[in-house]
Amino acid sequence: MGCVESLNYEIVLRDATFKESRDYIKAHFTEFIDVQPGFKVFDTHVIGLPPIAIGFEGNFIIFPFTKPCHGTFLLRVEDAKEAARLRALKK
Numbered sequence: 001m002g003c004v005e006s007l008n009y010e011i012v013l014r015d016a017t018f019k020e021s022r023d024y025i026k027a028h029f030t031e032f033i034d035v036q037p038g039f040k041v042f043d044t045h046v047i048g049l050p051p052i053a054i055g056f057e058g059n060f061i062i063f064p065f066t067k068p069c070h071g072t073f074l075l076r077v078e079d080a081k082e083a084a085r086l087r088a089l090k091k
Contacts, residue, residue, distance in 0.1 A: 003044070008077070012073075012075065014073055015072070015073075021053070025054070029056060029057055034054075035051065041082070042077070046064060048066065
């Protein structure tokens, strides 16, 4: 996929810090993984202060995305294939 703008996403938090995003995911989702900066979600590298939390809710993936000059957003995207790929990393 490669471009977040091409995804059908929902913004969960706007202008969030990396810590706020991580805390939100851990407080609102029972299923999540922690990754390091540079990890790819939808073929896009995520950046931030480690650990970076990525949450799951069914086929939805919740992850922070930083857009230069616009700030960091916590996004929610439905994609069963990508969710399955990321969940497999927990094992």
